[in-house]
Amino acid sequence: MRLVPMLEIIVPADPHEFGGLPVKAGVTTKPALPQLTGTNIISDTERLNTWLDSWLDEAETRKYGVSVRVKDPTGALAVYVPLNLGRFRPAQSRHGQRRHPGQEGSGVRVQSPGLVGG
Numbered sequence: 001m002r003l004v005p006m007l008e009i010i011v012p013a014d015p016h017e018f019g020g021l022p023v024k025a026g027v028t029t030k031p032a033l034p035q036l037t038g039t040n041i042i043s044d045t046e047r048l049n050t051w052l053d054s055w056l057d058e059a060e061t062r063k064y065g066v067s068v069r070v071k072d073p074t075g076a077l078a079v080y081v082p083l084n085l086g087r088f089r090p091a092q093s094r095h096g097q098r099r100h101p102g103q104e105g106s107g108v109r110v111q112s113p114g115l116v117g118g
Contacts, residue, residue, distance in 0.1 A: 005083045006067075013075035021068060021079070022060035031055060033075050044073070052077075 011019035018030060031054050034047040048070040056068055067080040 006080045007083055009079040009081065010071065011077040011079060013072075013077075015075070018055070019077060019079075021077070022057035023055055024057045027055045033073075036073055045070075048073070051075075 011021070015030060015032070031051060034051050036044040036047060038044070052068065052070055058068075061068055065082040069078045069080070070076075071078040
């Protein structure tokens with residue numbers, strides 16, 4: 001069994017925004033949340049999943065191993081992003097000095113984290 005660490009990102013419910021997630025072609029507005037019974041959790045979960053499937057482009061999220069789930073009945077979403085663990089080894093320069101990514105002359109451009117999507 002292989003365990004993969006995941007980062008959970010909570011996207012708050014917003015009836016007008018897609019939370020930066022990829023949207024299926026032709027979808028321009030977010031559909032209204034379905035009516036939930038509050039008595040049958042299986043039925044309510046199926047309704048929420050159908051709602052999510054109606055606009056989320058899962059083919060795009062699958063490319064990156066990203067999983068999206070409805071977190072609660074308000075429409076908040078939980079986005080799970082796999083984390084890759086690695087070891088950092090500074091490269092040696094021609095003169096025996098170590099260069100770190102982002103250091104001038106290292107050939108690596110370090111970019112600040114930011115929001116992705118639209």
